[in-house]
Amino acid sequence: MYSIGIDLGGTNVAFGLVSEDGKLVRKESVATDRNATAEGLTEIMAKKTLEFIDEWKVPRKEIRSIGIGCPGACDNESGILILTVNLPFRYTNIREIFARFTDIPVYLGNDANCAALGEALFGGGKGAQTCLAITLGTGVGGGIIIDGKIYTGFNGVAGELGHMVVRKGGIKCGCGRRGCFEAYASATAVIRETKIAAKKHPESLINELCGGDMDKINAKTAFDAMRAGDKTGTALVKRYRKDLAEGIINYINIFQPEVILIGGGISKEGEGLLKPLRKYVYKFSYGAKMLPRTRIEKAVLGNDAGIIGAAMLS
Ligand SMILES: [Zn+2]
Structure with a gap:
């Protein structure tokens, strides 16, 4: 048996054929029609799924389910996509629209949560029943997996792991609060802090690395x-890691x-980031001295995690 995983994005919609053991067997992608209505977009998704x-x-009876990772809040029980940030969905009954085209069961999940599920079951988590996954990118996305399933909260929007305050009164976050984890742990935060430090320390190697062009800092x-032994770079990385x-x-x-699992651009630093991170985490996390420890690993599925996780929705 197979499942179809769909990653609904603002630029592209990716479709994948996923085997029961989490292998992405085939993958196709189409551009998102930015002029289409929510209903129109859903119809396109349904038709494209059947085309693929x-x-x-693959015989249709071999397809167990269609799972859709959505960029926003959804309710898997009713099949309704409640709200999306960059697309026109507002209380759109995705399941009902799909049912006009096929009787294959349709499930919904938040895209970051789907990526977390994919990673937990078949990626860096390798079958872990309880797992948290965070993506350190433009923001900090994430998902909570409990008993092999996404924890959605009662209203579908749990797992906003980036919006936990780590510095009261700190930097303003997109969500309206100050001092959110996202404002310190995202790639955006690293770039911001690197630019500030480069200006403050003209002697730092950072200025040489970017050729004096702040826009080239990533x-x-x-x-x-830091790897080249620069003092400012080392201080920045140390503070970031903390x-x-x-x-x-x-x-x-808490969990x-x-x-x-740690994914996103910054996770490419690999063990150079994770090793000292684990040391600090295990020094202060509850129970880490006496009890089995939470493993801290790199996410491995990249962009495919969302498709694989969506295919595993039920
Ligand atoms: Zn926030």
Whole structure:
């Protein structure tokens, strides 16, 4: 048996054929029609899904389900996509619209949550029943997996792991609060802090690495400077690691998951980031000295995590 995983994005909609053991067997992607209505977009998704199933030559009775990772809040029980940020969905009954085209069951999940589910079951988590996954990118996305399933909260929007305050009265966050984890742990935060430090320390290697052009500073610049022995770069990375660790300790103290997975651009730093991070986390997280410890690992599925996780929705 197979499932179809769909990653509904503002630029592209990706469709994947996923086997029961989490292998992405086939993948196609189409541009998102930005002029279409919510109903129109859903109809396109349904028609394309059936087209791809035929193209992939899989008998329809071999397809267990269609799962859709949505960029916003959804209710899997009713099949309604409640709200999206960059697309026109508002209380759109996705399941009902799909049912006009096919009787294959349709399930919905938040896209970041789907990525977390994919990683937990078949990626860096490898079958972990309790898992938290965070993506350190433009923001901090995430998902909470409990007993192999996404924890959605009673209203569908749980798992906003980036919006936990780590510094009261700190930097203003997009959500309206100050001092959110996202404002310190995202790639955006690293870039912001690197630019500030470069201006403050003209002698730092950072200025040389970006050729004096602040716009060329990225989330890797501070790490590169640190590797070359630069004092400012080292201080930046140390502070970043500590901020990241404090958030992770909070998660462990609340959830005690088997594993916490870290994805997104910054996770490319790999063990260079994770090793010192674990050391700090295990020093302060509850129970880490006496009890089995939460593993802290890199996410491995990249952009495919969302499709694989969506296919595993039920
Ligand atoms: Zn926030």
